[in-house]
Amino acid sequence: MSTEALLTATGLTAGYGQVQVLQNIDFHVGRGEIVVILGANGAGKTTTMRALSGMIGRRGSVMFDGTEMVNAKPDAILRAGISQVPQGRGTFTDLSVEDNLMTGAYSRKGDVSEDLERWFDAFPRLRERRTQRAGGLSGGEQQMLAIARAMMSRPTLLLCDEPSLGLAPLITQELFRILAQASRDTGMSLLIVEQNANLALALADRAYVLETGTIVAQGTGAELLADDTIKRAYLGVG
Amino acid sequence: MMLAFDSSLFIQRMVDGLGEGSIYAMLALSIVVVFRATGQLNFAQGEIGLFGAFIVSTLTLSDVPIALAILIAMVVGAVLAATIERVVIRPIEHRNPGAVVVASIGLFLGINQLHSMIWGPNARSLPSVFPNDADDFFRLFGAPVRWERFGIFLVLLVLLALLWVLFNKTKIGLAMRAVANNQESAGLAGIRVGGILMIGWGLAAAISVLAASLLAPQGGLSASLMFGPFLIASAAATLGGLDSPIGAVVGGLALGLIKAIIIGYVGFLGGDMVFTVSLMIILVVLLWRPGGLFGTVTVERV
Numbered sequence: 422m423s424t425e426a427l428l429t430a431t432g433l434t435a436g437y438g439q440v441q442v443l444q445n446i447d448f449h450v451g452r453g454e455i456v457v458i459l460g461a462n463g464a465g466k467t468t469t470m471r472a473l474s475g476m477i478g479r480r481g482s483v484m485f486d487g488t489e490m491v492n493a494k495p496d497a498i499l500r501a502g503i504s505q506v507p508q509g510r511g512t513f514t515d516l517s518v519e520d521n522l523m524t525g526a527y528s529r530k531g532d533v534s535e536d537l538e539r540w541f542d543a544f545p546r547l548r549e550r551r552t553q554r555a556g557g558l559s560g561g562e563q564q565m566l567a568i569a570r571a572m573m574s575r576p577t578l579l580l581c582d583e584p585s586l587g588l589a590p591l592i593t594q595e596l597f598r599i600l601a602q603a604s605r606d607t608g609m610s611l612l613i614v615e616q617n618a619n620l621a622l623a624l625a626d627r628a629y630v631l632e633t634g635t636i637v638a639q640g641t642g643a644e645l646l647a648d649d650t651i652k653r654a655y656l657g658v659g
Numbered sequence: 660m661m662l663a664f665d666s667s668l669f670i671q672r673m674v675d676g677l678g679e680g681s682i683y684a685m686l687a688l689s690i691v692v693v694f695r696a697t698g699q700l701n702f703a704q705g706e707i708g709l710f711g712a713f714i715v716s717t718l719t720l721s722d723v724p725i726a727l728a729i730l731i732a733m734v735v736g737a738v739l740a741a742t743i744e745r746v747v748i749r750p751i752e753h754r755n756p757g758a759v760v761v762a763s764i765g766l767f768l769g770i771n772q773l774h775s776m777i778w779g780p781n782a783r784s785l786p787s788v789f790p791n792d793a794d795d796f797f798r799l800f801g802a803p804v805r806w807e808r809f810g811i812f813l814v815l816l817v818l819l820a821l822l823w824v825l826f827n828k829t830k831i832g833l834a835m836r837a838v839a840n841n842q843e844s845a846g847l848a849g850i851r852v853g854g855i856l857m858i859g860w861g862l863a864a865a866i867s868v869l870a871a872s873l874l875a876p877q878g879g880l881s882a883s884l885m886f887g888p889f890l891i892a893s894a895a896a897t898l899g900g901l902d903s904p905i906g907a908v909v910g911g912l913a914l915g916l917i918k919a920i921i922i923g924y925v926g927f928l929g930g931d932m933v934f935t936v937s938l939m940i941i942l943v944v945l946l947w948r949p950g951g952l953f954g955t956v957t958v959e960r961v
Contacts, residue, residue, distance in 0.1 A: 474847060499849035511844035513837050515902075515955050524837045527830065528849035554955075574849065 504576035514556030525573030670802035678808030680915015686892030687907035696859025703766035705889030708867025740864030894937035900954015
């Protein structure tokens, strides 16, 4: 793992209208690194993701690959290499599976059929259903579709907003395995926000704990797993 | 009293019905284009088209050829509608779903007033793109078919083909469908949602201008020209399915035929009976088959 930071957020503050959700948080993601932000409902996980992809107003600094991104628009952020798997999957329910994947490649020029095949290989279930309307997929299949769609833009940093939500642990495990594999294959960095600490920490190089919009702990996966407070709050043990 | 069935007259009425239905189909297409690219309904659609037709009349009075005049007016209508989307619709669309509907009804009334203010209360005549003298017809199975009717029908088919290619084979069409389905995800995919909304409104306006400019030579150009056709087109779009271009065309042609049959064979009901039929179609479709004949019924597993 390289320690050179790909993404560095400093004093990041964001919210909706008058309501400030994130208060001055600092974190970074190294090149090829897998970083997890743990937090309960309402801690500000989704707000963090939306701030990074430019979907909401934010202040502070977000340096990505040497460029300040805190005022950039969503399409510029995507083209710079940050792609997001939104919470609840964000499926285009009326579009076919294949068209969903093609929207993921919207920001790219030229032929993308190679990527299409690559992700159909990773998720054969999606290939079987490529002409079907995506709204008819199961929850697990929709999450696969959301990940594959986000990967179609060939990101250098993939943001995943609670990928385990509503999925059976075995499916979550399989998805995490595929994400880690993609990170190893391409050197892509991963930033995952999760409530489900067990699976996420097993995957993570490093993790942060977010509580009511502030980072209250950070460390390697092993360090956080050893912390009693964190065990009680997020692992349901201790 | 027995009446012999006159097949030549029947064919002629069906052709008239298809010709008039083509106009309804074009207007229905413009409703579908806005809906498919933005998920919105624009009740000012017919009036924007009429605004364009008035521009066509002004241009032709300055000796601009009619076909060129229509093209110019389509561009002007598109720019006007894109501006309306940006300035009027965008600031309110996130307030609540009803806001856009109410705003578009306001636009309907406002633009209609504008016509009378700019172009005065008197009806104008508009030249036809197609030959439309008394003897400009050919015979189909013995029945006379006017070139104008036939030409409008051909324009409709070309338009439908172009829209099919746009929505299904181009990147911008994919972006339009994505924006209509899920704006948040479209934004995350790097689609400039605002730009797509403006393109959707602009494209629909250009189609409305075309429809109004082809209708005006027959009905005469006046501020009330589009009231009836727009109502019928709304029924056509509902019948066909609000997100289906093919559905809009089938619905529009069907209503044109229904009108021709009512006038031709049950004339004592009066031609306005088609409005009653239109409203009944809207009601019945919404009750029993909300997706229309060809439209998408959104399925979502959770």
